[in-house]
Amino acid sequence: MKIATFNINGVRARIETLTGWLSEAQPDVVVLQEIKTQDEGFPADPIADLGYNIETHGQKGFNGVAILSKLPIEDVMRGLPGDDADEQSRYIEATVVGQRAVRIGGLYLPNGNPQPGPKFDYKLAWMKRLRARASHLRMQEMPTILLGDYNVIPEPRDAAAPDKWVDDALFQPESRAALRRILNDGWTDAIRLRDPDNARGPFTFWDYQAGAWQRDNGIRIDHILLSPQAVDLLIDTGIDRDERAKDKPSDHVPVWVDLDA
């Protein structure tokens, strides 16, 4: 079961970017972030034509997440538990049934800039809620993966120029510690597992500005966290870096795992 995350940066503006990648990469399951549309505006037809079931959790103008799956989708949950007043569409969770059932949480973690300030406070509060949800899921002892745009640079080597990020919410000690707490609870960073000793990179995001892609001035903020039961099923991981060089790219590229499930 090939499961991917892709921050598409506007699914209506980039529907051909998305369908082109889906046709080429043939993922079984995809979680999307920043669809930037309400559910009724989601361009479902060209995606359904490629064989995908679709569940969306949209929002007007900003944010918005979705799950696409060639396999049946069950028990969909929209929104991250823990704050009934939170109206931002940043989390969708569902079970996908292949040879075995896998629980999948797709997330778009708050950016948090500028920091300090209310947006950074919201980011840290959201990460506390995510940790609680992750612990609940882990205790179910089912193969589970939590993947998406985490908006956290875990370590200096996850940025081409870490000194440029020291004042940014993505690289604050509090943001990094909150992610590390979740990992220390028993989750595995699937991409880092592949090359644990890499001195620099790999990256998943390159800004549109200042020739960041051409200079390979990237960061790694799109992550795939595996529960212990999912780690046992891991076959392969990848970053579809070439997507960033194509026409009308997102500023993020797809990141994926292949599970024996």
Place this chain on the structure above:
DNA sequence: ATGGTTGTTGTACAA
């Protein structure tokens, strides 16, 4: 060097 780009919405904002 406080630059540079993109999508959505509305002529600003979030990223």
